[in-house]
Amino acid sequence: MVTARPGYIGIDIGGTNLRLALVDDQGHIICEQRRKTEIYAGKEVFFHHLDESFRVIRGEGGTAGVWPKAVGVGVPGLIANDGLVHVSVNLPALDGVNLRDALVDLTGLPVVVANDVNACAYGEMQFGVGRSFASFLMVTLGTGVGGGLILNNRLWTGVDGVAGEFGHMTVEPGGRSCACGNRGCLEQYASATAIVAVARELIANRQQSLVGVSSGEITPEILAEIARGGNDAARRIFTEAARYLGIAAASVANLLNLEAIILGGGVAGSFDLLQHPLEEEIISRAFPIPGKRLKVLRSQLGNDGGMLGAAALAMALDASRLPSLPSR
Numbered sequence: 001m002v003t004a005r006p007g008y009i010g011i012d013i014g015g016t017n018l019r020l021a022l023v024d025d026q027g028h029i030i031c032e033q034r035r036k037t038e039i040y041a042g043k044e045v046f047f048h049h050l051d052e053s054f055r056v057i058r059g060e061g062g063t064a065g066v067w068p069k070a071v072g073v074g075v076p077g078l079i080a081n082d083g084l085v086h087v088s089v090n091l092p093a094l095d096g097v098n099l100r101d102a103l104v105d106l107t108g109l110p111v112v113v114a115n116d117v118n119a120c121a122y123g124e125m126q127f128g129v130g131r132s133f134a135s136f137l138m139v140t141l142g143t144g145v146g147g148g149l150i151l152n153n154r155l156w157t158g159v160d161g162v163a164g165e166f167g168h169m170t171v172e173p174g175g176r177s178c179a180c181g182n183r184g185c186l187e188q189y190a191s192a193t194a195i196v197a198v199a200r201e202l203i204a205n206r207q208q209s210l211v212g213v214s215s216g217e218i219t220p221e222i223l224a225e226i227a228r229g230g231n232d233a234a235r236r237i238f239t240e241a242a243r244y245l246g247i248a249a250a251s252v253a254n255l256l257n258l259e260a261i262i263l264g265g266g267v268a269g270s271f272d273l274l275q276h277p278l279e280e281e282i283i284s285r286a287f288p289i290p291g292k293r294l295k296v297l298r299s300q301l302g303n304d305g306g307m308l309g310a311a312a313l314a315m316a317l318d319a320s321r322l323p324s325l326p327s328r
């Protein structure tokens with residue numbers, strides 16, 4: 001007979017994919033469900049997908065002898081500490097929805113909801129490279145630039161739940177306009193979107209250096225391969241992105257004197273191209289003590305980070321270790 005042991009459901013809600021996993025207290029994935037979010041079909045369809053996924057996960061978990069005790073959710077956007085989705089650009093149907101209350105009703109389990117990058121940060125702290133540190137900043141480099149702040153082994157979400165928006169720190173006062181309403185946000189210089197836009201501009205200007213690559217096929221991964229192959233123009237695009245990251249990171253180092261900055265998200269696959277210019281920029285701008293202290297590392301959890309982080313939040317909720325994120 002299988003002995004029942006506790007598990008935690010982690011949900012990573014993305015603009016495209018909806019991923020759920022039942023995770024044990026060591027961070028091992030017991031079973032997993034992956035579906036399309038299909039948020040354009042409305043929130044009823046979305047909650048139906050979630051409900052079906054829960055049934056499958058609970059069934060498979062039961063067979064493995066693992067029973068979910070709590071649910072954690074990572075969702076992109078500005079999320080209040082009580083689970084209310086203020087604004088989610090990728091999931092507009094959830095704007096104004098209290099996701100925690102909706103999922104408590106759906107599952108009958110305690111639920112905690114957090115911003116997706118905050119969940120990633122928590123995952124790195126619990127199961128990833130962040131285990132070695134008490135205070136660090138998680139940064140995700142994808143379509144946008146996200147941030148999640150761990151201070152003294154606690155997630156800092158701010159008084160309203162919306163802290164950690166590293167991607168919207170100003171790095172060019174009169175710079176490119178940002179969807180948030182500001183100009184010159186880091187996200188406009190260091191996200192996958194920004195890197196591709198700069199490359200396309202070079203191609204459109206018929207820069208000899210990027211000849212042979214068509215504008216339509218360019219991705220950060222392809223550009224990174226070209227850079228590693230010795231192409232200076234491609235390498236400079238990553239160096240520039242890293243410099244802007246370093247400008248913002250140096251301010252964070254001076255302000256918070258953290259131990260590490262951990263890079264995740266798709267562009268972190270180009271960590272080898274980003275690390276040195278980023279470190280140099282931090283050292284050149286920050287005070288020596290916090291600048292040298294701040295290690296630049298790559299995330300260990302990769303694509304599973306959001307899901308594992310959400311499960312880690314559920315585990316913390318179950319153990320009553322989340323005073324800043326009230327649950328129901």
Ligand SMILES: [Zn+2]
Pocket residue numbers: 167168178179180181182185187
């Ligand atoms: Zn912005």
